[in-house]
Amino acid sequence: MTTIKSIMRRLCAPVRGAAAVREIEDELRFHIEMRASDNIAAGMSPEDAVADAMRRFGDLEHVRAVCEEIKRERLAGVMKMAKGLIWIMLGCGLTLKLAAQVDAMRLVGHFLIMIAALWRLLIHLREMQPDTRRIMAAEQPALSVTHTIDLSVGGLMENTPRSVPAYDKDGRTPVERLISDENSG
Amino acid sequence: MAQSKQNLIQGTLAMLILRSLARGPLHGYEIAQRIQQSSEDVLKVEEGSLYPALYRLEEQGWVEAEWGASENNRRAKYYKLTRAGRKQLAVETSNWERLSEAIAKVLQTA
Numbered sequence: 001m002t003t004i005k006s007i008m009r010r011l012c013a014p015v016r017g018a019a020a021v022r023e024i025e026d027e028l029r030f031h032i033e034m035r036a037s038d039n040i041a042a043g044m045s046p047e048d049a050v051a052d053a054m055r056r057f058g059d060l061e062h063v064r065a066v067c068e069e070i071k072r073e074r075l076a077g078v079m080k081m082a083k084g085l086i087w088i089m090l091g092c093g094l095t096l097k098l099a100a101q102v103d104a105m106r107l108v109g110h111f112l113i114m115i116a117a118l119w120r121l122l123i124h125l126r127e128m129q130p131d132t133r134r135i136m137a138a139e140q141p142a143l144s145v146t147h148t149i150d151l152s153v154g155g156l157m158e159n160t161p162r163s164v165p166a167y168d169k170d171g172r173t174p175v176e177r178l179i180s181d182e183n184s185g
Numbered sequence: 186m187a188q189s190k191q192n193l194i195q196g197t198l199a200m201l202i203l204r205s206l207a208r209g210p211l212h213g214y215e216i217a218q219r220i221q222q223s224s225e226d227v228l229k230v231e232e233g234s235l236y237p238a239l240y241r242l243e244e245q246g247w248v249e250a251e252w253g254a255s256e257n258n259r260r261a262k263y264y265k266l267t268r269a270g271r272k273q274l275a276v277e278t279s280n281w282e283r284l285s286e287a288i289a290k291v292l293q294t295a
Contacts, residue, residue, distance in 0.1 A: 030259065
C-alpha cells in the first residue's frame with residue numbers, strides 16, 4: 001500500500017513544481033524560526049537569536065538552490081518515467097484494439113489509447129508553460145518579505161509578541177541588516 | 186589547539202540522519218538536535234546541510250516526508266524511515282562498525 005502511495009506521489013509530482021519550491025522555503029524558514037525561538041529561550045536577545053540561527057544554518061541561498069536542484073532532477077526523472085508508461089499504454093492499447101477477438105478487449109484497448117493520449121497532452125501542455133520556479137526565484141528573494149520570524153513563540157518574550165522580518169524590502173536578511181546598521185551607526 | 190567541536194565526517198551524515206529517524210518521525214530541526222544531543226555536543230551539523238541530505242535520502246526512497254503539526258502547532262515537514270531506509274541503515278551501520286574496528290586495530294598496532 002505504501003509503495004502504491006509512493007508511486008502515485010511520484011507520478012503526481014510534475015504538477016506540483018511551484019508548490020515544491022514553496023515547500024522548500026517553508027521548511028527552511030521553519031528551521032530558522034525554531035532555532036531563533038530556542039535561542040531566545042536560552043536568554044539571547046532577539047537580534048542575536050536570529051543572527052545565531054542564520055549563522056548556524058549556513059548559506060541559506062546555496063542550500064535552497066541545492067534543494068531545488070534535487071527536486072528538479074526528481075521531477076525530470078518522473079517525467080521520463082511517465083513518458084515511458086504512455087508509450088507502453090499506447091502499444092498495449094493499439095495491440096488490443098487491432099488484434100483482440102473479443103469486443104470487451106477492443107474496448108479496453110480503446111480506453112488505454114484514450115488515457116495515453118490524454119496523459120501525453122497534459123504533459124505537453126505542462127512543458128509549454130514557462131518554468132514558474134525560475135520566475136519565482138528571479139522575482140523574489142529566498143524568503144518573501146511578507147514572511148516574518150515570530151520571536152514570541154513559546155511565550156519567551158515580554159507579553160507583547162514581536163516579529164522580525166526574515167527579509168526586509170531591500171531583500172536583506174536579519175544578519176545583513178545588523179551588519180549594515182552597525183556600519184552606519 | 187584541540188577542537189572540542191568537530192565537523193561531521195563526509196558521508197556519515199546520511200547514516201546519522203537514518204539513525205535519528207529509527208525511533209520515529211522527526212522534522213529537520215529535531216534531527217539536527219537529536220544528532221547533536223546523542224553525540225553529547227561532539228558532532229555539530231551545519232544545519233543547512235541537513236536538507237540537501239534529507240532530499241537525497243527521500244529521492245533514494247530511504248525516507249518519506251509528510252507535512253504535519255509541530256509541537257508548537259506549526260506546520261512542519263516530518264521525515265520517517267521507509268522499509269528500504271531501515272535496511273540501508275543496517276548496512277551502513279555494519280559498514281561503519283567494520284571500518285572503525287579496522288582503524289582501531291591499525292592505531293593499536295602501528
